[in-house]
Amino acid sequence: MRLTPRLCAQHLGWTFKKHWQSQGKRIPRDTGAANELAKVGIIVKDPKEVLNPKKERQRFVIDPDTQVGDDETNYQWHQQKCYVYSNENVLLEGMSQAQVLTKTIRVNGLPKPLTDMLANLSLPSTIDQNILQSILASTLFDAEQVVLPKIKSDERPAFNFPRQYGISQYRQNRLLINRLLTECEKIANPSITSQRRVIDNADFTVSVPKDEDLIQLDLEVHKLVTANKAIEPIKGKFESDIPNMYPLKCTTSIPLRNTYCSETRFPLSNRINCSQPHTIFTFFNKENVRNIHGSNVSNAQFQSRTLLSAFAVAAARAKQLYGDASLEHIPKPIVIQSIQTDGRTFHFGVFQLNTLNLGENSDARNYWFQEENMHLFTHCAYKCGQPVLEGYDKKVFRYLNAFYHNM
Numbered sequence: 001m002r003l004t005p006r007l008c009a010q011h012l013g014w015t016f017k018k019h020w021q022s023q024g025k026r027i028p029r030d031t032g033a034a035n036e037l038a039k040v041g042i043i044v045k046d047p048k049e050v051l052n053p054k055k056e057r058q059r060f061v062i063d064p065d066t067q068v069g070d071d072e073t074n075y076q077w078h079q080q081k082c083y084v085y086s087n088e089n090v091l092l093e094g095m096s097q098a099q100v101l102t103k104t105i106r107v108n109g110l111p112k113p114l115t116d117m118l119a120n121l122s123l124p125s126t127i128d129q130n131i132l133q134s135i136l137a138s139t140l141f142d143a144e145q146v147v148l149p150k151i152k153s154d155e156r157p158a159f160n161f162p163r164q165y166g167i168s169q170y171r172q173n174r175l176l177i178n179r180l181l182t183e184c185e186k187i188a189n190p191s192i193t194s195q196r197r198v199i200d201n202a203d204f205t206v207s208v209p210k211d212e213d214l215i216q217l218d219l220e221v222h223k224l225v226t227a228n229k230a231i232e233p234i235k236g237k238f239e240s241d242i243p244n245m246y247p248l249k250c251t252t253s254i255p256l257r258n259t260y261c262s263e264t265r266f267p268l269s270n271r272i273n274c275s276q277p278h279t280i281f282t283f284f285n286k287e288n289v290r291n292i293h294g295s296n297v298s299n300a301q302f303q304s305r306t307l308l309s310a311f312a313v314a315a316a317r318a319k320q321l322y323g324d325a326s327l328e329h330i331p332k333p334i335v336i337q338s339i340q341t342d343g344r345t346f347h348f349g350v351f352q353l354n355t356l357n358l359g360e361n362s363d364a365r366n367y368w369f370q371e372e373n374m375h376l377f378t379h380c381a382y383k384c385g386q387p388v389l390e391g392y393d394k395k396v397f398r399y400l401n402a403f404y405h406n407m
Contacts, residue, residue, distance in 0.1 A: 076259050082207065082214040083254040085308065087282075088289055092253035094300025095307065096243035100250040101215070102311045103358045104351075104366040105240040111350055111369050112235075117402045123187065128394050134179035139343070139380045140387050142167045142175060149287045172343045173283040174200075177223055180397060184404040192405060197274040199224040205265035206316040209327070210358040213251060216260055217312035223281035224313075226268065230276040231335040231406060234352050238367055253292055264319045277317055279337040279403050282309045286342070299373065302340070303347055307368050310338035310351035318353060327356045337403045346374045348399050371399070 034044045071077060091097040099106060109115070144167050151161035185193045202224040207216040245252075268275040282305065289297055289305075314334045318326040334353040339346060348371045355364035378391025 070257070070259050074259050076261055078258055078260065078262065080214055081256050081258055082216050082260045083251045083256055084216045084218055084260050085254050086218050087220055089254060090289060090291055090297055090301045091304050091308075092291070092301075093245060093248065094298060094302075095304045096300070097245060097248075097250055097252065098304035098307045099242050099368070100245050101210070101358075102307065102366055103242065103355070103362075103364075104307065104311070104368045105238060105242060107238050107240070107367060107369045109369060110348070110371060113232075114350070114402050114406055117405065118398060121398055121402065123398070123401070127183065127187070127397070128392075130183055131180070131394070131397050132389060132392060134176065134183065135377060135380060135392075136387055136389060138172050138175035138179060139167070140382065142171065144168065144171055169285050169287075169343060170283060173341060174222070176343060177281055177341070180400055181223075181225075181404070183397070184401050187401060188405060192407075195228045195274065196278070196404070197226045199226065199267065202267040203265055204267070204312045204316045205261055205263065206312055206319055207260075207262060207264070208315055208356055208358060210250070211360065215251065215254075215358075217308065217315070218261070219282075219309055219312045221280045221309060221313065222283045224267070224277065225279040225281075225404070226274045227276050227278040227407075228274045229407065230332075231278065231337070233333040233335060234350075234367060234369075242365070264316055266316045266320045270320060277313050277336055279339065280309055280313055282306070282338070282340045284340055284342040284345075302345075303349075303370065303373070306338045306340040306347050306349050306370070307351065309340070310336040310349065310368075311353070311366070313338075314351060314353035315356055318356060330355060337406065339400070339403065341376075344376055344378075344380075346376060346396050346399075347371075348374070348403065374399070 037044055091101070095106065098104070110118075145165045146168050148164045148166050148168070150163065153159065153161070181198060185196075200223060202221045203219075204221060205216065205218045207214060209215070284297075284302065284305065286296060291297065291301075314336045317334055317336075318330055322330065330353065336351045336353070338349045338351060341347070350369040352367040354366050355362060357364065374396050375391065375393055376396045377389055377393065380387075380389045382388070
């Protein structure tokens, strides 16, 4: 290799870069102006000290092990104990206990306006194909991949099955309901869709006395459809007996506590246009909702959750409109349509709140209309790498569409 002579030259770009760095660090010379101003009594300060003054902040150290106690030190502690029902609770006796708890008589079948609407319903020929695509897109084609709950088998309770990844059940339910509501909006007249609003994850809290006990329902409605006009009360009187639970109490399996919120919570102000609750959707997840003894939820318990969700929304609305006077008398009944689903099974019901006086001294009764559980499909999964959907029931969307159009 031939050696080349050194050029002993400076790189012009590097030279200018170093020059600017040295010039940027120049210290201004003292002109004596600060001393002359100090003689007159004027103090010269750094502009940064004036624009960004230093603030002394007191440091608070919080012990991570400190927890809010369930005693008088808690700001939500009350002397009177309360039975608090939430989304994770189920009633031990199911529907019969819910009827006694809310003083409700059950009527099989839906009200006449809904049955007439279902009988005269005409839908486009392409609607079923759209629903099939909505099911596949919500259940199989979404891009979310999370760790699914552990697989459990009664035949092999001690065996650890491999963990699977897929779409979470909550996301499946939310996507499916959103797409079904979109199909309802496509079919509906613009005059109807302009009167509807959809809210996600609405919280409702209401406390109602029953004889000597205080009962609170603190629930989250996963999808709330509101309207500018309330649903008209159901005409006619319905006679039926409320089940007898003796020797059990209607508050069996409901947690009793001193710490609870005593205020009534309704997610919408009464001053806005579309504040009337119309239809509610609640999601069911068997991994989160279980009995106190750990067994799976029965069909009667599943249906009782639909009733209690509708009662909570109607009672919170009644208290918002009429205040504590609603505990004695409700001027106009409040009708709420309630739908519960786990992504495959749907339960439809209509609740009419006639009274919040749940004691035995009142003869008024609330009404609950319901249909039996319906399955939107029987099986939806990948089989040999191909998406397979079996057992599609088109009747489910017909009911959902009727609920959306009901006024």
